[in-house]
Amino acid sequence: MYVAVDAMGGDHAPGVIVEGAIEAARQPGIGIALVGAEAPIRDALARAPDLSQLDITVVSAADVVEMGEAAVQALRHKRQTSIRVATELVASGQAAALFSAGHTGATVLAARSALGLLDGVERPALATAMPTRRGVAVLLDVGANADCRPRHLVTFAIMGSVFAHVVLGIEAPRVGLLSIGEEASKGNVLVRKSHRLLEETGLPFFGNVEARDLYAGDATVVVCDGFTGNVALKVSEAMVEMIVGVLRETGAATDPSDMFRRRLDAAEYGGAPLLGVAGPCVVGHGRSSARAVRNGIVLAHRFATQSLVPRIEAELRRLRGSTS
Amino acid sequence: MYVAVDAMGGDHAPGVIVEGAIEAARQPGIGIALVGAEAPIRDALARAPDLSQLDITVVSAADVVEMGEAAVQALRHKRQTSIRVATELVASGQAAALFSAGHTGATVLAARSALGLLDGVERPALATAMPTRRGVAVLLDVGANADCRPRHLVTFAIMGSVFAHVVLGIEAPRVGLLSIGEEASKGNVLVRKSHRLLEETGLPFFGNVEARDLYAGDATVVVCDGFTGNVALKVSEAMVEMIVGVLRETGAATDPSDMFRRRLDAAEYGGAPLLGVAGPCVVGHGRSSARAVRNGIVLAHRFATQSLVPRIEAELRRLRGSTS
Numbered sequence: 001m002y003v004a005v006d007a008m009g010g011d012h013a014p015g016v017i018v019e020g021a022i023e024a025a026r027q028p029g030i031g032i033a034l035v036g037a038e039a040p041i042r043d044a045l046a047r048a049p050d051l052s053q054l055d056i057t058v059v060s061a062a063d064v065v066e067m068g069e070a071a072v073q074a075l076r077h078k079r080q081t082s083i084r085v086a087t088e089l090v091a092s093g094q095a096a097a098l099f100s101a102g103h104t105g106a107t108v109l110a111a112r113s114a115l116g117l118l119d120g121v122e123r124p125a126l127a128t129a130m131p132t133r134r135g136v137a138v139l140l141d142v143g144a145n146a147d148c149r150p151r152h153l154v155t156f157a158i159m160g161s162v163f164a165h166v167v168l169g170i171e172a173p174r175v176g177l178l179s180i181g182e183e184a185s186k187g188n189v190l191v192r193k194s195h196r197l198l199e200e201t202g203l204p205f206f207g208n209v210e211a212r213d214l215y216a217g218d219a220t221v222v223v224c225d226g227f228t229g230n231v232a233l234k235v236s237e238a239m240v241e242m243i244v245g246v247l248r249e250t251g252a253a254t255d256p257s258d259m260f261r262r263r264l265d266a267a268e269y270g271g272a273p274l275l276g277v278a279g280p281c282v283v284g285h286g287r288s289s290a291r292a293v294r295n296g297i298v299l300a301h302r303f304a305t306q307s308l309v310p311r312i313e314a315e316l317r318r319l320r321g322s323t324s
Numbered sequence: 325m326y327v328a329v330d331a332m333g334g335d336h337a338p339g340v341i342v343e344g345a346i347e348a349a350r351q352p353g354i355g356i357a358l359v360g361a362e363a364p365i366r367d368a369l370a371r372a373p374d375l376s377q378l379d380i381t382v383v384s385a386a387d388v389v390e391m392g393e394a395a396v397q398a399l400r401h402k403r404q405t406s407i408r409v410a411t412e413l414v415a416s417g418q419a420a421a422l423f424s425a426g427h428t429g430a431t432v433l434a435a436r437s438a439l440g441l442l443d444g445v446e447r448p449a450l451a452t453a454m455p456t457r458r459g460v461a462v463l464l465d466v467g468a469n470a471d472c473r474p475r476h477l478v479t480f481a482i483m484g485s486v487f488a489h490v491v492l493g494i495e496a497p498r499v500g501l502l503s504i505g506e507e508a509s510k511g512n513v514l515v516r517k518s519h520r521l522l523e524e525t526g527l528p529f530f531g532n533v534e535a536r537d538l539y540a541g542d543a544t545v546v547v548c549d550g551f552t553g554n555v556a557l558k559v560s561e562a563m564v565e566m567i568v569g570v571l572r573e574t575g576a577a578t579d580p581s582d583m584f585r586r587r588l589d590a591a592e593y594g595g596a597p598l599l600g601v602a603g604p605c606v607v608g609h610g611r612s613s614a615r616a617v618r619n620g621i622v623l624a625h626r627f628a629t630q631s632l633v634p635r636i637e638a639e640l641r642r643l644r645g646s647t648s
Contacts, residue, residue: 070509133566143504146512180467180554185394188470188551211558215566224555227512230504231552232559234535239563242457242539 001029002057003300004095007036008064008082009102010293011286017101018044020293022054030301031055033095035086036064061085064102067286071105075113083107087114090279097300099271101284101293108144108274108283115279118309120316123148124276125156126226126283127163128233132217138164139178139214141226142233142272148225150194153177157203158319159275160221162312167273167302176209176219178228184208190225198223202319270295273303275312280304325353326381327624328419331360332388332406333426334617335610341425342368344617346378354625355379357419360388360406385409388426391610395429399437407431411438414603421624423595425608425617432468432598432607439603442633444640447472448600449480450550450607451487452557456541462488463502463538465550466557466596472549474518477501481527482643483599484545486636491597491626500533500543502552508532514549522547526643594619597627599636604628 005021007014014036021032022045034041038060045051045058063078065071075084083106089095091114100107104126112124127140138160145152157175164173177195179187184195186208198205206219211232214222224232270292271284280303284296303309329345331338338360345356346369358365362384369375369382387402389395399408407430413419415438424431428450436448451464462484469476481499488497501519503511508519510532522529530543535556538546548556594616595608604627608620627633 068507070507133569146504146510146515178555180470180551180558183392183394186470188549191470191551211555212562214559215562225512227504227515228552228555231502231535231548232555234504235538235556235559236563238536238539239560240567243564243567245457 001301001304002031002033002089002095003097003099003297004033004035004086004089005297006082006086006100006102006107007034007041008061009100009107010284010288013101014041015044016288016290017293019290020288021056021297022048022051023290023294024297024301025054025056026050027298030298032297033057033059033086033089035059035061035089036082037062059085059089065106067103069103069106071103071109074103074106075109081106081110083110084114087111090281091115096304097280097282099282099284099293099297099300101271101286101288101296104143104283107281111274111277111279111281115277115281117276118278118313118316120320121155121159121276123152123155124274125159126272127160127275128272129168130214130236132215134217136168136170137214137217137220137222138168139222139224139229139233140275141224142229143226144274145226147227148190150190150197153190153194153223153225154197154201155276155316156223157198157201157221158315159312160223161203162315163273163275163308164221166306166308166311170220172204173220174206174218175203176206176222178214178222178224178232179208179210182208182210194223270297270299273299273308278309280309325625325628326355326357326413326419327421327423327621328357328359328410328413329621330406330410330424330426330431331358331365332385333424333431334608334612337425338365339368340612340614341617343614344612345380345621346372346375347614347618348621348625349378349380350374351622354622356621357381357383357410357413359383359385359410359413361386383409383413389430391427393427393430395427395433398427398430399433405430405434407434408438411435414605415439420628421604421606423606423608423617423621423624425595425610425612425620428467428607431605435598435601435603435605439601441600442602442637442640444644445479445483445600447476447479448598449483450596451484451599452596453492454538454560456539458541460492460494461538461541461544461546462492463546463548463553463557464599465548466553467550468598469550471551472514474514474521477514477518477547477549478521478525479600479640480547481522481525481545482639483636484547485527486639487597487599487632488545490630490632490635494544496528497544498528498530498542500530500546502538502546502548502556503532503534506532506534518547594621594623597623597632602633604633
């Protein structure tokens with residue numbers, strides 16, 4: 001089973017991407033299609049002494065969507081971008097899942113257009129697994145949609161619950177709505193309307209979750225618009241970096257970075273699943289390390305073997321049936 | 325010069341509030357009017373051995389806005405709430421500034437209605453000083469307005485710049501717009517429209533600031549809607565608490581809490597100034613310690629002595645003049 005990997009996406013592409021792909025391909029059952037500029041990819045591959053034993057193929061793609069580009073324009077004008085070719089491998093069935101650490105907007109757009117959206121999904125969502133005091137929770141959307149409507153947040157809740165259950169092994173996921181106060185009356189217009197709509201679904205809805213309680217872990221699936229979610233995620237990351245910096249400066253006896261990394265670092269999960277498109281996709285951080293890339297590819301592979309997409313589809317159908 | 329203090333506001337009121345007020349009153353030139361239920365306030369005051377040397381008066385108010393109440397209803401039905409009586413002391417000139425660690429919504433509403441808004445201000449904003457790698461920056465709005473329009477964010481930028489200059493001593497404040505990408509095309513509808521509008525003002529506009537760069541300190545005044553700002557602030561606080569918890573659990577040699585507190589804790593600043601109302605107001609955290617309360621009261625007093633409000637008013641007038 002192949003994972004299509006955009007080898008050109010990410011701050012340190014293709015070197016770090018290829019390195020992570022090699023590590024992932026050492027795991028049993030994982031084949032990889034590296035998509036991008038052939039020469040540098042093959043150069044990077046040559047560094048693996050066990051290359052002949054790994055199931056890695058290279059698929060050529062001439063163009064790249066640069067981080068500063070507008071996604072719509074880039075995909076319109078460049079026909080052979082690595083992200084487009086990679087998503088088409090999934091659409092045609094040559095690959096079972098996608099991993100990209102490149103331009104998020106372009107990845108979302110390419111995946112939507114090559115794979116299509118699941119029935120009942122108007123907007124796909126990027127989900128992130130985050131550590132809590134009790135284990136782990138899912139936050140979504142963290143960046144696929146800057147502006148959302150209440151019904152989008154309801155779909156996010158359904159998709160996030162399936163992800164939490166199937167992939168993270170959370171027995172009975174509880175849905176929370178990110179807000180600035182616990183009461184139903186608190187929040188912005190989107191949140192207040194979404195609150196009412198979420199109460200009407202068949203989902204176990206916990207209510208509003210204040211940002212300060214995000215890490216408490218009472219709600220295991222927390223939904224929000226992609227602007228707020230992205231800000232929350234990035235602020236957390238920045239805060240961790242700053243604290244690590246402060247501790248280093250002050251010469252703390254223990255280097256805290258190792259301690260944090262296991263529990264707090266995105267590298268552990270390797271990427272954010274893009275939920276709602278008709279194929280398993282994982283979007284990695286632009287600054288992904290080789291280890292994060294490996295984890296992201298393994299995660300994408302797991303989505304395919306665990307039938308995440310058909311299970312989300314079934315749950316969307318079931319809840320639509322129960323409310324209509 | 326008196327600071328009116330809502331003695332009943334906050335999780336540990338009135339005990340902690342009175343304690344903080346006593347500490348503040350020990351500073352030269354600071355008088356305090358403690359507003360609330362007389363008996364418990366006087367009990368708490370009796371613990372100060374030097375009470376007779378302090379300039380503290382008690383102003384009776386029978387009601388309290390509880391944390392779970394809706395602000396509008398509470399202020400409508402309870403006529404003698406401590407927050408209303410405290411703001412009226414400022415409106416009548418008996419006090420020069422306000423400090424409250426109580427219900428934020430009720431404080432904002434009471435301050436607006438007793439003091440009024442400055443000319444050109446449609447929405448007041450809560451600002452918070454946050455530590456950066458280079459010093460300090462101001463983030464606003466962090467909770468007064470869950471839904472904002474672009475012109476509100478422009479006013480926040482003006483008010484935040486005056487605050488940064490006058491109170492925080494930042495020589496030439498640079499305005500940033502909190503977003504999920506640096507390019508002007510990134511962000512939600514509000515951010516994209518606000519970006520264009522901010523470019524047209526006479527302010528030194530830095531452009532979009534990603535959440536991950538918030539602590540870098542390139543922009544020293546960062547504006548956003550109150551929902552996003554509140555989430556960003558609370559997520560940061562929660563992250564610090566979680567990391568301190570992790571470090572304690574793992575038995576780190578150094579207790580990190582002291583290290584963090586100086587640079588990261590809200591207690592250092594003691595509260596968020598409410599900018600845009602026609603009088604100096606500081607809103608403290610509900611969980612304020614006595615030290616945070618003292619700092620918040622001192623901050624409110626400083627706003628009055630440094631003529632923060634008239635200077636914001638002058639700057640609003642100046643920029644209105646230059647663009648019309």
